[in-house]
Amino acid sequence: MRxxxxxxxxxxxxxxxxxxWVRTHRVLRE
Known part of the structure; x- marks a missing residue:
């Protein structure tokens, strides 16, 4: 179980x- x-x-x-990471990269790209 552990x-x-x-x-x-x-x-x-x-x-x-x-x-x-993907979300941050997408924001930087936009």
């Missing part, structure tokens, strides 16, 4: 960072 939670949390963090 292993799964850690894996899911890491993946969620990665997605959040990627989404934030």
């Amino acid at each position: 292993r799964v939670y850690h894996h899911v949390g890491g993946r969620a963090v990665t997605i959040g960072i990627a989404d934030g």
Whole structure:
């Protein structure tokens, strides 16, 4: 259970960072 939670949390963090980077880049481009 702990292993799964850690894996899911890491993946969620990665997605959040990627989404934030794309969003920031899009704003700068506009």
